[in-house]
Amino acid sequence: MAMAYPYNQPIEVIHNAYTPQQTTEIASRMGAAKARMRIDKILTSGFMAGAILAFACAAVSVVNTAPWYQENAPGVIKLFAALIFPFGLVAIVLTGADLCTGSFMFTTISTLHRRTSILQMLQHWALTFIGNLAGSLFIMALLVGYSGILSDAASTKQTIAFATKKVVAPQWHQIFLRGIGANWLVCLACFLACSAREQVSRIMSIWWPTFAFVILGYDHVVANMFYIPVGIFLGAPQITVGLYIWKSMIPALLGNIVGGGLFVGVVYWYLYLSSGDAVVIDGSSYGGPPMALFGVNADAEELPSQQRRESDKATIV
Template identity: 55%
Template sequence: MSFDTLSAQEVIEAVARSGVQKGNMRLDKVFLSSVSAGCLLAFACGTALSTNASPWYSDNAAGLIRTISALVFPYGLCMIILTGADLFTGSFMYTTVAVLQRKLPWWKMLIHWAVTFLWNLAGSLFMVGIIFDGGFFDADPFKSAVSTFATKKQVTPDFRMIFLRGIGCNWLVCLACFFGMQGRDLASKIMGIWWPIFAFVSLGFDHVVANMTFIPLGIWVDTPGITVGLYIWKGIIPTLLGNIIGGGLFCGTYYWYMYLLDIKTLPIPGRTKSASDTEVPTPEGMSVKNGDIEANAGIPNQV
C-alpha cells in the first residue's frame, strides 16, 4: 500500500503560504468565510450535544458516551477545511508561521485574528439564536444535556484548568489542519483531520470557537449559574489564551523552527509523480510539474 502525501517540511511550507494568503485576504471575504466556519462548527456542536443526551449512558458509561460523541464531532472541522472557511483557532498556526518567515506583517496577523474571532462568534450565535431555536433543544433530554455540558465547561473548572485545556485543544486542532494539508487525496485529508479532533473532544479540552456554541446555547436554555459575564471570563479569555499557545507556539512555531528557520524562500510544495510530467507556469512565475498541480490546488483553502 502506498500513500500520496507531502513531507512535514512541504506541509509547513504550504502552511506559510496559506498564512500569507489569509493575512492578505480582502476583509469582506474574511467576514463571509469566518461566519461560514462558525456555522459549520456549530452543526457539529449540536450533534455532540444530542449524542450526549443519553441519561443512562451518562450515569453508567460516561466514558463510552464521550467516546461516541468524540467520534462524530470531527465532521465539523472536515467541512470547514474542505470548503476553505476561516476558523479563528486555525489561523494561530497559519499566520504565525507566515509572520515568523517574514512573509506577513504582524499587524495583518492581528487584524485577521480579530476579524475571524468576531465573525466566528457571529456565525455561532446565528446558529444558536436562529437555527437551534427550531425547538430541538427546548425539551428534555436534550435541554438537560445542554445545561449539564455547559455547567461542566464553565462552572465546575477554574480559570487555570480551562487555560490548560485550551493549550491541549488547539495543539490537536492545528495538528488536524496540518494533517489535512499533508494528504493529497480526499480520504487522506479526512482521516488526517478526524483523529486529532477525536482526541481533543474525548479528552474534554476547550476550544474557544466551539464554546461560542456550547455556552451561549446553555445561556439560551436558562442554565443556572451561567451568565454572559461568566462566559466571557471563563469561556473566552482562558480558552483563547490557551488556544493561542497551543496552536501558535506548540504547533506553528515548533514546525517553523524545525523545518523553515534556515529557509529564506518558500518553494512550491508537491512532488513529481513521474519523469514524464511536463512543467507548467504558476502565478508566481515559477514552474511546477503537471503531476504536482493536485497538491497545490487546495493550499490556500485551509483553516
C-alpha cells in the same frame, strides 16, 4: 515478445504525501493567502466556519442526551461524540472556511516566514474571531434555540449540565491549559491536512486528532461559542454572559493561541523553515512560475532552461 524494463532510465516517482518541510511551506503559503484576503471575505469565511462548527456541536449535544449512559457509562457517550464532531472541522477545511484557531497556526507560520506582517496576523485573528462568534450564535439561536431542537426536558437538562460543567466547575487556569491541548490537536489536524495529496487522506488526517481533542474534554474557544451560549439560552441558572466571557472565552482563547500558535506554528517553522531555504511545492517556488516535475527529480527544482523529455518517463517495451 519478451518484456524488458529499461533500468538505465529514471522511473517516474509518485508521492502520496508532502514531506514535513513541504507541509510547513504549504501552511505558510496558506497563512499568507488568508491574511491578505479582503476584510469582508475574512468575515464571511469566519461566519461560515463558526456556523459549520456549531452544527457539529449541536449534533454532539443531541448525542449527549443519554441520561442512563451519562450516569453509568459516560465514556461511551464521549466516544460517540468524538466520532461525530470531527465532521465539522472536515467541512471547514474542505470548504476553505476560516477558524480563528486555525489562523493562530497558519498566520503565525507565515509571519515568522516574513510573508505577512504582525498587523496582518492580528487583524486576521480578530476578524475570524468575530466571524466565528457571529456564525456560532446564528446557528445557536435561530436553528437550534428557537427551532426547539433541544427544547425537550432531557435535552435541555443535559445541555445546561454540559455548559455548567464547562464553565462553573473548572478553575480559570484549568480552562487555559485545556485550551492549549485543544488547539494543539486541532492545528495538528489542519497541519496534517496540508500534507495530504487527496481528499480521503485529508479527511482521515483531520478526523483523529480532532477525535482526541473531543474525547479528552479540552476547551476550544469556537466550539464553546455554541455550547455555553446555548446553555444560557436554555436558562442555565449559574452562567451569565459576563461569567462566560471571563471564565471560559478568555482563558480558552489564550490557551488556543498558545496551543496552535506556539506548539504547532512556531515549532514547525523553527524545525523546517527557519533556515530560510526555498522550498519547492510541486515544482513551484513561492511567488515563482509553476514547473512540472518528473522522474528521479520529483523533489528537486529544475532550471527554467531544462525541458521535460519523454525518455525520462519509465516505459515497458
